[in-house]
Amino acid sequence: MYVPILKNWDSEMKALRMLKKAGILPCEGIVPFIKIVEEDDAPTSRNWYKSIEKLNEFFADKSAFVDYHRCNLEDYRQVDMGKIGRIREMSAEGEHYLEALNKLADRENLIPVISIRSDVENPSVETIISHMEEYRRRHPGKPFCLSIDTNPENYSDIIEKMVETDYLFFDIGEKALPSQRIQLMRLKNLEPEAQTVLLNSPRKRAIKNKEYETHGETDLIDNSVRTEYQKLEFCGFGDFAGLRDDLKLNIKNGGFANASIFIYRNDINKFHVYMNPDSSRKVMGLRDISPLLQKDLPLLDPNGTCLALRQFREEWAKGNAGNFATWVTRTVVRYIQQIAENPH
Structure with a gap:
């Protein structure tokens, strides 16, 4: 099972639409x-991906996990806080966060995930258990989902009440697998009945584009969870489909960014990187x-079946190089398609 983690922003939701239109999603084994x-359920909203109801309709053929993005706001002191009102609210108020998840649960195709994060305010164990009991009464047969990024023993009272149709996500974030040996053993010792999924963030936020190779495979993105999760007795794995777990909202960087392209290769479980060392060129x-x-297309797409690279070919033939948002979409499309066509 693969769980691509995506924010409901235009460029990432466009990727899902491309994959759905091509018939790659929905598919068995990818949720x-x-x-x-961002959230906007106003009838006049032009952005379908901000509407919870329209998200629910989009996943009518299959279900999707859903949660509110929560984070340590200290990491985003340079961000325009006026643009992250919902994120700030969900990150600072644990019980209000559960109330919001209750509303998400009312949509038949959306499966809410309670995310316990060590860097934000979380509901108490007792509150979560009470929420679980009410959730089961209101939504019989619907999976209950919990995500934790800390010592699983602290949540053993919840985990022991989960059943085989539920989902338990263990999120190691940017940490390397070997460093999580003790935590993984603690989780295994709890013998959870729920289906377990190992989440991670292989592309670290602290590594800037300028630090990557100008042209070639990179070891700076550790995709080992992709091949190791089954050995660790997890039912599935999840990541950000080649993206950073980042907000990128009006961060003051002087307007300069090293243009980069990240192309995932399933055959070697690595990313092929193209990086322009001249940041003054910006999007150009x-x-x-x-x-x-x-020049590398024969290596990266020998059969011409990659949706992202097909779009690149077509646009490049017209003289269009795209922009940063274009390549966010293509990165996600390429990654998910590679996994859909090469399940482990």
């Missing part, structure tokens, strides 16, 4: 996990590195 960063830097990608 998206949508983190809500994509035009400079696109010829390198064009």
